[in-house]
Amino acid sequence: MIIFGTRGVNSTMDEGHFFCPQCEREEPYRHRKVTRFFTLYFIPIIPLGRIGEFVECRTCQGTYVPNVLEYRPEGGGSEDQFLAEYEKAMKHTMVLMMLADGEIDEQEMIAVRDIVNKFGHHDITLAELEVYTNAVRNSPDDISTYLKNIAPSLNEHGKETIIKCALSVAAADGHIDDREIDLVYQMGEVMGMSSAHMKGILGEMEMPGAAGNEGGFV
């Protein structure tokens, strides 16, 4: 049997120092590009074209749109524009998960806000989350489409953070059921993560439900 497929391969275009919005100081970076390769037996053989690029801080592992290299802290500018890509993506993904069952309750909103503020570097209020949720509600993309588009802007750290946040949302009601596990595995697959990698993330997180555990992984 011949096993073939495609996958994204990261390579470094350039490196240097930049002002990292997350570290809030000068740090070394790598400018990475992601190329889709035709693979044979999981080995990349033929490049099929560039699918994305990002700038990665080598200290905090945050990834950013390339024009973060122009970012100067004293220059003002929209903070949101230079939010690490995984921070934008984790917020968006959690809101999509929250919207998946068609209804949103206050408890869910509080859980999502707490997770955003725990994993992210820019705290949001419930009112801000509500405005954001209404905007997402009007966007046409489902979770798979969204993650497929954002994956080339994320490094492994970013993808792992998305998966951990998704698991935390799933655990917010005190337990994780099989459907939620399936959904999280699907999310990993869309982002090109191996099932061994996914198992590793699940294994390293404390499962809720044990005595004295409030649920959630954060």
Ligand SMILES: [Zn+2]
């Ligand atoms: Zn950094």
